Amino acid sequence: MSVIATTEAVVLTKIDFRETSKIANLYTREFGRIPVIVKGAKTSNSKIGRVIDVLNLVNAVIYNKPGREVQLLSGADLQQFYPSIKSDYDKIKYASAVIELINRLLPENEPSHRIFAGTKKILQNFETLSEKPYLIFARYFLFFIEEIGYELQVNVCSECSGVISGENIAGMDYARGMVCMDCSKKHLSFVPFDRELFRLLECLKYGKKAVVYNHRMVQAILSHFENYLKYHVSSFSGLNSLHKF
Numbered sequence: 001m002s003v004i005a006t007t008e009a010v011v012l013t014k015i016d017f018r019e020t021s022k023i024a025n026l027y028t029r030e031f032g033r034i035p036v037i038v039k040g041a042k043t044s045n046s047k048i049g050r051v052i053d054v055l056n057l058v059n060a061v062i063y064n065k066p067g068r069e070v071q072l073l074s075g076a077d078l079q080q081f082y083p084s085i086k087s088d089y090d091k092i093k094y095a096s097a098v099i100e101l102i103n104r105l106l107p108e109n110e111p112s113h114r115i116f117a118g119t120k121k122i123l124q125n126f127e128t129l130s131e132k133p134y135l136i137f138a139r140y141f142l143f144f145i146e147e148i149g150y151e152l153q154v155n156v157c158s159e160c161s162g163v164i165s166g167e168n169i170a171g172m173d174y175a176r177g178m179v180c181m182d183c184s185k186k187h188l189s190f191v192p193f194d195r196e197l198f199r200l201l202e203c204l205k206y207g208k209k210a211v212v213y214n215h216r217m218v219q220a221i222l223s224h225f226e227n228y229l230k231y232h233v234s235s236f237s238g239l240n241s242l243h244k245f
Contacts, residue, residue, distance in 0.1 A: 002065040004074065005030060009060040010119060011052055012099050016042065023070060024052050026060060027102050027119065032111035036062060036073040051076045055085060055095055057120065084127045089245070091126045094137035096241040098122060101144055104236060105229075115147050134218045135210060141225050142204050150232050152177050154205045159183035169195060172224055174231040191224065 007030040014024040022041040027033050041049030051058055052073070061075035085091040098119060106115070122140040126133055145152065155164050157180040164170040170180050171192040184190040193201070200217055203210040226238045 002063065004061065004063050006059060006061050007031065008079070008116070008120070009058050009076075010116075010123070011054050011056045011058065012103055013054060014038070014041075014052060022049065022052070024073065025103065026073075027106075027116065028060065028062070028111070029113060029116045030111055031062070031064065031071075031109060033102060033106050033108050034062075034064075035070045035108070036060070037070055038073050048073070048076050051078045053081070055099070055123070056081050057123065080123075080127075082123055082127045085123065088133075090133045093241060093245040094133045095123065095126055096245075097137060097239050098140060100239050100241050101141070105144075105148055105233065112147060115144065118143050118147070132215075132218075134215065134222070135213065138218050138221055138225075139204050139207075141222060145225060145229060150229065152205070152228070154178055154202055157183055159186065164198075169193060169198060172228065174224075174228050177228070197221065 007028045009026040009028040012025040012027055012033070014022050017023045017037065020040050020042050022038045023035055024038050025033065025035050038048060038052050040046050041052060043049065056078060057080040059077045059079060060073060063072040063074050065071065085095050102119065118140060122136060125131070125136050129136065142152065157164055157170065158177040159179050160183050162180050164178060164180050168180060169192070170178055171184060171190050173179050173187040173190050175189065176187070179187060179190065184192070196212055197217055197220060200210055200213050200221060202208065204221070222242065229236050230238060
């Protein structure tokens, strides 16, 4: 049964469709990721065409018909267009990585209020916080990995269930997750973490303020997250946004 529903949405992508319209990919609170036709979006006087721009947060009015491949967007009002993100190279880079995660790893029509809320929060953090964009993104990346079912246990060895702490330096096996030093001998793909890198991972996991970090450390963590996902999701080959900018 067709319904007309209003839902918050983040605009992920948009492409031209025929002479006057566009197809936009939205990540919505109520429906998850869905493609919509934006009729007349290419015309010069189209208000909805200006509102439906990549990275905008909007209130979308969607004519939703179950089973239809592309839904119809009948209206949209702008909530936030994030001018600080769109005028900053690094913020664009990591906001693009957020979009890429959603586009590549979330199936269509499967809503998650937690992931939507987390996505809305990270965009606001990019916009308003003075914290480095790469650190903000690292928190989101770990959160996202957990929400799609591949949670990393940081302080418990995935092999023996022993406690891992800053005094018992561990590392990561991409198949299993975090493992202690004793169990690392069983894993050819074990990657050791030094004390500072492990503490940074703890801060990301438990929402603590990261006191000691630098760009190199965070990039190392992001690389480990990518490799961990590559192992568990065969269709995932890494985040292009992190490497092309």
